[in-house]
Amino acid sequence: MRTFTYVRPDDVASAVEAVAADAEARFVAGGSNLVDHLKLGVARPGTLVDVTRLGLDAIEPHEGGLRVGANVRNSDLAAHPVVRQRYPAVARALLAGASGQIRHQATTAGNLLQRTRCVYFQDVTTPCHKREPGSGCSAIEGYGRYNAILGASGSCVAVHPSDLAVALTAVDAVVVVQGPGGERRVPMTELHRLPGDRPQDDTVLEHGDLVTAVELPDSPVAGLSTYYKARDRASYAFALVSVAAAVDLDGDTVRDLRVVWGGVAHRPWRATTLEDRLRGQRLTEETIAAAADAELADAVTGADNAYKPAMVRGATVHALTGLARRAGAATTEGIDA
Amino acid sequence: MTTQTGTSPQDTGHHLTLTVDGRAHEVEVDVRSTLLDTLRERLGVTTVKKGCDHGQCGSCTVLLDGRRHLTCLSLAVQHDGAELTTADGLAATEGGGEGDLHPVQQAFLDRDAYQCGYCTPGQVCSAVGALDELKQGHPSHVTDDLEAEVDLDDDHLDDELRERMSGNLCRCGAYVNILAAIKDAAGVATDGPTTTEEAAR
Secondary structure (H helix, E strand, O other), X not given: OOOOEEEOOOOHHHHHHHHHOOOOEEEEOOOOOHHHHHHHOOOOOOEEEEOOOOOOOOEEEEOOEEEEEOOOEHHHHHHOHHHHHHOHHHHHHHHOOOOHHHHXXXXXXXXXXXXXXXXXXXXXXXXXXXXXXOOOEOOOOOOOOOOOOOOOEOOEOOOOOOHHHHHHHHOOOEEEEEEOOEEEEEEHHHHEOOOOOOOOOOEOOOOOOEEEEEEEOOOXXXXXXXXXXXXXXXXXXXXXXXXXXXXXXXXXXXXXXXEEEEOOOOOOEEOHHHHHHHOOOEOOHHHHHHHHHHHHHHOOOOOOOOOHHHHHHHHHHHHHHHHHHHOOOOOOOOOOO | OOOEEOOOOOOOOEEEEEEEOOEEEEEEXXXXXXXXXXXXXXXXXXXOOOOXXXXXXXXXXXXXXXEEEEOOOOEHHHHOOOEEEOHHHHHHHOOOOOOOOOHHHHHHHHOOOOOOOOOHHHHHHHHHHHHHHHHOOOOOOOOOOOOOOOOOOHHHHHHHHHHHOOXXXXXXXXXXXXXXXXXXXXXOOOOOOOOHXXXXX
16 A cells, blocks of 8 residues: 555645645545555555544535535434435435445445446556556456446446435435535536546546535425345345436326436436436336336447346336335336335 | 553554553554554454455454444544444443353354354444444334334344344354344344254254
């Protein structure tokens, strides 16, 4: 491990300044992802700026919703009564992620900013454009089981690993960012980017930008929401595919909805084509599957990840019919969701 | 309380205070040291085990300020002033008299909830943390109703405990008896003592 300078500022402005002034500086919070990357040589910062003692630890009522401090632990957010009641997709996504130990360690902002688990990104002996721009992509023609099927580029086929990011996108959450030039607010739909020719940039954040909070708005869809995750084992595994679904029903028909997919792209994939098709419709296996197929029209698969379209379609049917049933709406008979 | 000061050649300037199992330590660490390596290599606290060293196995689990925590994924410098409890310190924290095991430790003995024993200190700390989370009413991935109390009837409790213990691997595969032990410790009756033959099926 390369050695580094460790600093622990007491306020947000000092933390932002410390990173902004030093191209080799990085923020560290819980460290569950970054400390592993230090060991693996994936990350080699010259300075670590500890942001765990900046007072960003509160979950507070905010404009009819909640404001969640960046340093709130995943376990505390999942256990919060208002999150469980009004944003169940967020609680479900947190509880589907990592292990009991890591949920105590990992923070809200750190979860959103964790790096891909693409096996080549984490293996410094292999080329990877995301880790070392210009070096090549080992995943495109290599082990491709986890590769993206939507929005990938010739330089990167990695997927974003966060469950929480998928659920926060479905409840219209907004990230509060403090940068060298001041504070700004970034909707979750705009935080993460597609790889294009800059796969090294996971998000739109600039060097020195610090996420200080995540705001959960008073959303008409969030109350009837869920998160469904398909993975290789029953617990403690990253998603093969996942679905965050949130619905506002008018009787049996959809007034509004959000459907966001995880495990399929470089960012949480808001399924806007699917949503457009389902507004005003009943939620049946047929309508949902047809809408999912429309969303998947541009999906690109290889031999190793050809299972993903069918899996994400099935997961979406499962999630949405389950919500409809919970709301007492008529749905297709015989689907065990 | 006694205070220990690290004096080995690795001393490179980061001065920390760590309280481990009720005992305060002063130690100088290299900035790159994990909490795990600091405990084992500098403070001689070998109760805490290094398995994968990448957060995948749970062998290095301790209670950090009362919550279960992986010491391998933690930089020691980030935890100056922390209070840690390892499996070794659990006996003293509950009950009273010297030699009294924590109920989770006693249940692991009674149920033969290990084979080689390497993962056991981490399993025990994780179980103590998991039962505390259950007591506080925290839901898990397998909890059906996020707003109701966690269902602790027999079948559900098995699923709840399996899910909540998924961060601790046992390569000997003692899971059947680990589950029985944690249920015992949770104060829930199970179907009599598990024999080795039963567990092997």
